[in-house]
Amino acid sequence: MESNLLKVFVAVANKKSISLGAQTLNFTQSNVTNRIKQLEKNLEYLLFHRVPSGVILTKEGEKLYPLAVEIVKKVEEAQLKMQNINFQDTLRIGSGQANVALRLLPFINKLTKKFPNMELEFYVNANPQILEKLLDYKLDIAFTTGFPNHGDLISLKSFDDDLFLIEPKFKNYANCLIGYKKDSSHYKFLVEYEKSNDNNEFKTIFIENYEVMLGCVKNGMGKAYVSKKIIEKYGYMNELNLTKLKNEHKTHLVCRKDYIPLISSYLKEIQLI
CATH class of the missing domain: 3.40.190.10 (Periplasmic binding protein-like II)
Structure with a gap:
């Protein structure tokens, strides 16, 4: 079973639509339809019911979905690790809006000077959404308000918030x-x-x-x-x-314990306001 077929399956299941799933993947609708049919043929099960509003998972599709999500996630993680095996090729950064206003531009300036060939990607939202993407391996690091109480995360650096x-x-x-x-x-x-x-x-x-x-x-x-x-x-x-209120909020630059960036030593020493 090809992981690419599972990736198509997950995209369609998430969007409940073959056409919207195709847009997400930047594929043609016919391409996605053919891949779903191929996966169904390989498994010998119908995975989607066609309904007026799009598609919904069959009973077999519902059983496959969490397994497919996990496989797709692991494949993407492996691809990123192999891309960055010798150097940090890409760094995906999450940040709340306060840190965008305060720290993100100085952070970008220092990274681009130190690592001119590294591609930077950004995601800006509130803490819960940022943490969700970080835990889901969709971000490499994130600026968070306070240290997240989660056993899978570590703090690389903390900053005082006055x-x-x-x-x-x-x-x-x-x-x-x-x-x-x-x-x-x-x-x-x-x-x-x-x-x-x-x-x-x-x-x-x-x-x-x-x-x-x-x-x-x-x-x-x-x-x-x-x-x-x-x-x-x-x-x-x-x-x-x-x-001044009795509160000691700090901003933390965090990452997953099992997915520490190759440039973590630099990040631990970086000086920002």
């Missing part, structure tokens, strides 16, 4: 918490902090732009919890009240 509760200069402002995303670790901490201080009536605004977020706080729309370096970067140090 975080502050920020409020407008004037006293009266809306009882509203302003976060970057619902899954943001900083927003979650602020929610817990407010509830611990018996504030349960707050509203919430999510703004995926730190400069706009700071401007909203300045104008009395609510409060937020962000890094001092972000406040300095956008010139709001004299525009806001800053309060």
